[in-house]
Amino acid sequence: MRGLLLALALIFGPAAALMPGTGIATLADDAEARWVPFDVTPGNQIRFTAYVNGVAAVAVLDTGVTASVASPRFAALAKLKVQSRGMARAIGGQVPFGWATTRSIAFGALDRRGGGLTVTALPASAIGEAQGPDLLIGQDLLAAYALEIDYAARRFRLLPSGRLPFRGEIAPLRVSPEAQVYVTELTLSGQRLRPIVVDTGDGSAVTLSQSAWQATRPGALPTTSTIAYGLGGPQVSIMAIVPQIAIGRVDAREVELRIEPAGGFSQTIGAAGRIGSGLLERYHVLLDPGAGRMVLSPGPAADVPPLRSTSGLLTRAEGNRLRVLHVMRASPAEASGWRDGDQICTIDGAPIGGDYARSRLAGWSIGTPGRVVAFGLCDGATRQLTLKRFY
Numbered sequence: 001m002r003g004l005l006l007a008l009a010l011i012f013g014p015a016a017a018l019m020p021g022t023g024i025a026t027l028a029d030d031a032e033a034r035w036v037p038f039d040v041t042p043g044n045q046i047r048f049t050a051y052v053n054g055v056a057a058v059a060v061l062d063t064g065v066t067a068s069v070a071s072p073r074f075a076a077l078a079k080l081k082v083q084s085r086g087m088a089r090a091i092g093g094q095v096p097f098g099w100a101t102t103r104s105i106a107f108g109a110l111d112r113r114g115g116g117l118t119v120t121a122l123p124a125s126a127i128g129e130a131q132g133p134d135l136l137i138g139q140d141l142l143a144a145y146a147l148e149i150d151y152a153a154r155r156f157r158l159l160p161s162g163r164l165p166f167r168g169e170i171a172p173l174r175v176s177p178e179a180q181v182y183v184t185e186l187t188l189s190g191q192r193l194r195p196i197v198v199d200t201g202d203g204s205a206v207t208l209s210q211s212a213w214q215a216t217r218p219g220a221l222p223t224t225s226t227i228a229y230g231l232g233g234p235q236v237s238i239m240a241i242v243p244q245i246a247i248g249r250v251d252a253r254e255v256e257l258r259i260e261p262a263g264g265f266s267q268t269i270g271a272a273g274r275i276g277s278g279l280l281e282r283y284h285v286l287l288d289p290g291a292g293r294m295v296l297s298p299g300p301a302a303d304v305p306p307l308r309s310t311s312g313l314l315t316r317a318e319g320n321r322l323r324v325l326h327v328m329r330a331s332p333a334e335a336s337g338w339r340d341g342d343q344i345c346t347i348d349g350a351p352i353g354g355d356y357a358r359s360r361l362a363g364w365s366i367g368t369p370g371r372v373v374a375f376g377l378c379d380g381a382t383r384q385l386t387l388k389r390f391y
Contacts, residue, residue: 022112022115022116022140023102023105023112023113023114023115023116024112024113024114024115025110025111025112025113025141025144026110026111026112027109027110027145027158027159027160028109028111030109031108031109031157031158031159031160032157032159032165034108034109034157034158035108035150035155035156035157036048036107036108036155036156036157037154037155038061038154038155038156039154040154041060041127041129041133041203042127042129042357043127043129043203043229044203044204044276044277044278044281045060045061045062045127045200045201045203045277046060046061046149046156046200046277047059047060047127047133048061048107048156049107050105050106050107050135050137051104051105051106051107052070052074052078052080052102052104052105052117052135053078053079053080053102053103053104054104055074055077055078057070057074057078057134057135058133058134058135059107059133059134059135059136059137060127060133060135060136060137060201061137061142061149061156061200061201062136062137062138062199062200062201063138063139063142063147063181063182063198063199063200063201063287064138064181064182064197064198064199064200064201064202064274065136065137065138065139065181065201066088066138066139066140066179066180066181067117067118067138067140067180068105068117068118068135068136068137068138068140068141069097069117069118069119069120069122069135069136069138070100070117070118070119070134070135071119071120071121071122071132071133071134071135072119072120072121073134074134074135075100075117075119077134080100080101080102080117080119081100081101082098082099082100082119083098083099083100084096084098085097085098085099085118088118088120095120095121095231096120097118097119097120098118098119098120099116099117099118099119100116100117100119101114101115101116102114102115102116102117105117105141107137108156108157108158109157109158109159110141110145110158112141117135120231121231122134122136122231123229123231125229136201138181139175139180139181139182140180142158142287143175143182143289143290144161144290145158145159145160145161145288145290146158146159146160146161146162146163146165146286146287146288146290146291147159147285147286147287147288148165148166148284148285148286149200149280149284149285149286149287150284151280151281151282151283151284151285151299152284152299152300152301161288161290161291162288162290162291163288164286164295165286166284166286166295166297167295167297168283168284168286168295168296168297169247169248169249169250169295169296169297170248170249170293170294170295171184171185171247171248171249171250171293171294171295171296172184172185172248172292172293172294173198173287173288173289173292173293173294174289174292175289176195176197176271178269178270179197179269179270179271181197181198181199181269182197182198182199182287182289183195183196183197183198183271184196184198184247184248184275184294185247186206186245186246186247186273186275187245187246187247188208188216188218188242188245188246189216189217189218189219190216191215191216193208193212193215193216193272193273194272195270195271195272196271196272196273196274196275197266197269197271197273197274197275198274198275198280198287198294199274199275199276199277200276200277200280201276201277202274202275202276202277202278203228203276203277203278204228204256204258204274204276204278205255205256205257205258205275205276205278205279205306206245206255206256206257206258206273206274206275206276206278206279207237207257207258207259207260207266207273207274207276208257208258208259208260208266208272208273209259209260209264209266209267209271209272209273210259210260210261210262210264210267211262211267211272212266212272212273213238213259218242218243221240221241221242222240222330222390222391223238223239223240223259223329223330223391224238224239224240224309224312224328224329224330224331224390224391225237225238225239225326225328225329226238226239226258226314226326226328227314227325227326228258230265234325235260235261235264235265236261236326237258237259237260237261237264238258238259239256239257239258239259239328239391240257240259240391241254241255241256241257241305241306241308241391242254242255242257245257247275247294247296248294248296250283250296250298252279252282252302253303253305254305254306255279255306256278256306260273278306281299281301282298282299282301282302282304283296283297283298283299283302284296284297284298284299307366308366308389308391309328309331309365309366310332310365310366310367310368310369310371310387310388310389310390311331311332311333311364311365311366311367311373311385311387312327312328312330312331312332312333312334312338312390313327313328313331313333313338313365313385314326314327314328315344315365317352317356317357319352319354320345320351320352320353320354321343321344321345321352321378322343322344322352322356323341323342323343324338324339324340324341324342324343324344325340326340327339327340328390328391330390330391331390332385332386332387332388332390333385336383336385338383338385342377343377343378343379344375344376344377344378345376345377345378346375346376347361347364347373347374347375347376348364348373348374349374349376364387367387368387369387369388369389370386370387370388371386371387372384372385372386372387373385373387
């Protein structure tokens with residue numbers, strides 16, 4: 001359980017027809033050597049450096065985005081001229097977007113001349129940081145190539161489509177002609193579900209539409225609730241741990257599964273659900289829609305079960321305090337009367353520091369069942385919470 005998970009899917013639909021051409025992209029002859037190092041955001045997305053018109057940008061690799069996106073702040077920094085275009089579908093709702101032409105976009109072995117970027121707000125909540133990313137690099141820049149992601153080594157590269165740089169199990173992959181994003185299929189409880197969006201910008205493992213979940217619900221699994229933040233705002237969903245999901249011939253075990261409410265993002269784009277980086281990171285991954293395949297080779301964490309909350313509190317650090325964003329259903333926190341918006345200033349007597357997210361203190365929310373955690377609330381009240389497994 002990573003706590004607050006985030007998703008950056010963005011579908012432009014028919015409005016994309018209003019955008020000018022996509023420019024001319026080339027891969028360097030030494031593409032195999034052009035690995036791009038990355039780190040992982042608090043929202044569990046791939047973050048790296050790209051260049052727009054020679055200006056360095058903090059970018060997120062996002063196969064769930066129809067057309068690559070720049071934030072308004074970065075567009076101003078790079079002196080891009082933005083024209084309003086319309087509305088796009090995002091997780092959490094719709095967002096307005098514009099369009100700006102570019103001279104060049106470059107990262108790794110890729111160099112694209114001409115074309116442009118869509119422009120919309122990329123809030124800090126989208127990656128769990130104090131400031132949002134500058135760019136989302138989407139399928140328009142990626143889908144013509146084989147995208148190899150080595151999660152264990154924290155690096156990726158683009159190769160000519162058709163290359164097969166490592167061995168693994170193969171699943172089908174294509175770019176959906178309707179939504180213009182990467183799609184595959186998966187099997188749950190013997191039922192094949194498709195299309196399933198492959199979304200590297202989604203920090204969660206697997207998300208299903210309400211109808212897909214109802215068609216495949218695997219037995220009497222305990223469920224809870226959780227919250228995720230997309231570009232369109234927050235969305236509360238059901239969550240369970242399912243014992244097994246098959247992607248091609250890969251059997252992923254103990255998978256954290258989220259179920260969107262009726263009318264959720266997957267349903268609006270005609271998809272059965274999404275596979276995010278929370279599952280992909282278990283593997284060495286090749287995404288090559290041009291060759292019609294996704295290749296998965298188990299990584300060091302392939303059989304590591306997901307972390308589970310034992311508290312039921314999903315929080316966000318805000319300076320020297322934690323704000324409760326969601327109290328999970330059927331959790332010890334719900335039973336103890338916690339509410340969204342509660343603010344925590346100390347945990348077991350220790351203050352919340354600037355390095356909280358990387359400190360040992362942050363592990364309390366997934367602590368050993370039976371542990372009693374003492375909280376100092378910012379209004380001066382104190383509370384205790386006994387941790388337990390509840391889903």
